[in-house]
Amino acid sequence: MDKMLLGRYINGDSLIHRMDPRAKLFLSFYFIVIVFLCNNWQTYTLMVAIVLLCVKLSEISLGFFIKGVRPLIWLILFTVLLQIFFSTGGDPYWQWGPFTVTDAGIINGVFVFCRFVLIIFMSTLLTLTTTPLEISDGLESLLKPLLALKVPVYEIALMLSIALRFVPTLMDETTKIMNAQRARGVNFGEGGLIKQIKAVIPLLIPLFVSSFNRAEDLATAMEARGYHGGAGRTKYRKQEWKTKDTLGVVMFLLVTLALVLLRK
Amino acid sequence: MSIDIEKLNFEYQSKTPFAHRALTDVSLQISDGSYTAIIGHTGSGKSTLLQHLNGLLRPTSGQLTVAGNLITPETKNKELNELRRHVGFVFQFPEAQLFEETVLKDIAFAPKNFGKSEEESEQIARKMAELVGLPSEVLERSPFELSGGQMRRVAIAGVLAMEPEILILDEPTAGLDPKGRLEMMQMFARLHKQQHLTIILVTHQMNDVADYADHVIVMEAGQVIADSTPAEVFSHPDWLAQHHLGLPQTTAFAAKLKDAGVKLDPVPLTDQALAQQLAGLLAKNGGGQHG
Numbered sequence: 001m002d003k004m005l006l007g008r009y010i011n012g013d014s015l016i017h018r019m020d021p022r023a024k025l026f027l028s029f030y031f032i033v034i035v036f037l038c039n040n041w042q043t044y045t046l047m048v049a050i051v052l053l054c055v056k057l058s059e060i061s062l063g064f065f066i067k068g069v070r071p072l073i074w075l076i077l078f079t080v081l082l083q084i085f086f087s088t089g090g091d092p093y094w095q096w097g098p099f100t101v102t103d104a105g106i107i108n109g110v111f112v113f114c115r116f117v118l119i120i121f122m123s124t125l126l127t128l129t130t131t132p133l134e135i136s137d138g139l140e141s142l143l144k145p146l147l148a149l150k151v152p153v154y155e156i157a158l159m160l161s162i163a164l165r166f167v168p169t170l171m172d173e174t175t176k177i178m179n180a181q182r183a184r185g186v187n188f189g190e191g192g193l194i195k196q197i198k199a200v201i202p203l204l205i206p207l208f209v210s211s212f213n214r215a216e217d218l219a220t221a222m223e224a225r226g227y228h229g230g231a232g233r234t235k236y237r238k239q240e241w242k243t244k245d246t247l248g249v250v251m252f253l254l255v256t257l258a259l260v261l262l263r264k
Numbered sequence: 265m266s267i268d269i270e271k272l273n274f275e276y277q278s279k280t281p282f283a284h285r286a287l288t289d290v291s292l293q294i295s296d297g298s299y300t301a302i303i304g305h306t307g308s309g310k311s312t313l314l315q316h317l318n319g320l321l322r323p324t325s326g327q328l329t330v331a332g333n334l335i336t337p338e339t340k341n342k343e344l345n346e347l348r349r350h351v352g353f354v355f356q357f358p359e360a361q362l363f364e365e366t367v368l369k370d371i372a373f374a375p376k377n378f379g380k381s382e383e384e385s386e387q388i389a390r391k392m393a394e395l396v397g398l399p400s401e402v403l404e405r406s407p408f409e410l411s412g413g414q415m416r417r418v419a420i421a422g423v424l425a426m427e428p429e430i431l432i433l434d435e436p437t438a439g440l441d442p443k444g445r446l447e448m449m450q451m452f453a454r455l456h457k458q459q460h461l462t463i464i465l466v467t468h469q470m471n472d473v474a475d476y477a478d479h480v481i482v483m484e485a486g487q488v489i490a491d492s493t494p495a496e497v498f499s500h501p502d503w504l505a506q507h508h509l510g511l512p513q514t515t516a517f518a519a520k521l522k523d524a525g526v527k528l529d530p531v532p533l534t535d536q537a538l539a540q541q542l543a544g545l546l547a548k549n550g551g552g553q554h555g
Binding site for chain 2: 176180184186187190205209
């Protein structure tokens, strides 16, 4: 479970660390959108260069980013193989029943792989350089215009920060209950598939029960301290939009322009 | 079923930059049928030590023998399962482990896991429910409908149902009302006497140590700093105070009497012992006046 990168923040004081979380959030989402503009070698090369530049600026070693790809590698490989075997068009190299391998298919497969890795690198960059609290504050601030549409923005941000806050607590709880059930003769991660699924029940039910109890206690504690929703609440941490954030946005707009010109 | 621990060291997240030491050179013996109390501060390594006793953790170096099973850093998981059926473990706030639809099924969970048949397990479960003082009408109810105290009893019955030879209790009475605590501790004492169960109790209640244990281990910063009898440990109030540990009520009272000039020897551990010694002294002094 320690492989999980979500919410794993690495302390630092790089340019990327010091950027406004709103800018980082917006730009990572924007990046995911413009990755889909890429459709040839030139555009993908440009995006790879941009990501590598951002990684360099964050002063975090590349190893952490590669670790972020690892949990998703099977999903990526599956999608890539799907692309390679089922794409039509182009010169066929090999054919067997519904499977065809063409040069266009292989190129598509490589592009899909690049797309996945680019998106994962960028979102890993966001969580590595931004604390969970900053992310949820930034999200709240970015979503504020949606208040006019009656979207419960404060509640969403609160839910997000509570969820992130309780990840370590839940992990402790899981270890504790696993130990207790192990002592009662459950073997986790042993035996056949059915046996393993059965072994999860004595773990999941107590976890659900304790999470509900904890949620209720938390709600009571918050109300006892006068929480009455987000409207009108002031913030202890102020977010400041600086020149570097504007520069970041300008750079990404320029990249978009370049992509539009380079794509076929 | 005795326990023999030799030079046990344990490090959390060993061989990583986050490694930190939890136990250092722990060597001790717990004899068959004894009632051992482990005391010490939060973070002194008590829980880590307990988890070694039924193979939930493996030593980083050193070894231990529990009920004839040798555990070394290389021991395989399969062998640990074999060990676990001999060692019942009541965790802190054990009611968190309940999950079955009915109380009876939850208590029967462990014996079923360890290879008992459905009927046998149910029979054991009924027996254990009675032993911990659960009324028979709750057996078919969901454990989540019960009061906190009753949930605790169900969880403890669920551990006793393994019919272990060694019973580990990690603060089994934390959060219970005084009556529930007393009943629970008396039940463990009964099991210890009648079924010859080896009990290892972690507690912050010095009164329980004085009342029930015959062996005390004091831990501090991952090391054993005393391994003795309650009478010996509690006859050094200054040493205990130095290590931020208290005295049982009776012994504290005896220490005050000593300051006032009434010397009791040996140091009384229970109120009965104190009363008897005082009665003896009064009779002697009273006799003197009359003569």
